[in-house]
Amino acid sequence: MSKSDPNAPKRLALIASKGTLDWAYPPSILASAAAAMEWEVGIFFTFYGLTLLKPQLTATVSPLGNPAMPMKMPFGPEGFQNINWPMPNILMANVPGFESVATTLMKQTFHNKGVATVEELRDMCVEMDVRMIGCQMTMDVFGFKREDFIKECEIGGAATFLEYAADADVQLFI
Amino acid sequence: MTDVIKEDQVLDCSGMLCPLPVVKTSKAMKELQSGQILKMIATDPGAPPDMEAWSRQTGNEMLRSMTEDGKFVFFLRKK
Helix, strand or coil: CCCCCCCCCCEEEEEECCCCHHHHHHHHHHHHHHHHCCCEEEEEECHHHHHHHCCCCCCCCCCCCCCCCCCCCCCCCHHHHCCCCCCCHHHHHHCCCHHHHHHHHHHHHHHHHCCCCHHHHHHHHHHCCCEEEEEHHHHHHHCCCHHHCCCCCEEECHHHHHHHHHCCCEEEEC | CCCCCCCCEEEEECCCCCCHHHHHHHHHHHCCCCCCEEEEEECCCCHHHHHHHHHHHHCCEEEEEEEECCEEEEEEECC
């Protein structure tokens, strides 16, 4: 529906350009919340964000290069959980498995606090008819095939997204 | 003493954080008939402003927003 129709629902157009666990959340949360508010929602998954359309999500997070990321423990007494552990770069860059530890900590903390997983949020988006567009150019560049992604998504390019975004009330690049 | 609102359905979102309360509410509302009332319970401190926004955006009226036993309770009427 176009903006010329006064009864058209509001529309949100998102670009999801990052594929790490922390950056997978903002588009998932905004899309599901907007769809719950009966807005039309479309997400263009491009560059590293394209991997968020894989059937099995393997998104991880690294505190390296994320200097503001709090490193907190998801267990123990409250005072212990509230400690923000200092993580020197030398440790993050050189200790094998540090990224998987950080990923596990983030997933456990989010679970403990009552945050949905990215997979759950994506399922909700699918259920609420969020339009998901995988970037054709990114597929070509990184060597992905259509079968690498969930069947609910469509494949398109910049023009496909821009046409959708032109009639959107809110457009965000994430 | 305020009037008692009789709900048709109860949805407990205790322990859930954003965006689950609005998503679950939206889903529960789809099961109701026009005019029926949903009572939603949440513990997310972001729920009161978010549920007000959800109500304005969807047109489902917020009949009451209150705190009960340390939880947030909302009564919403399906449009």
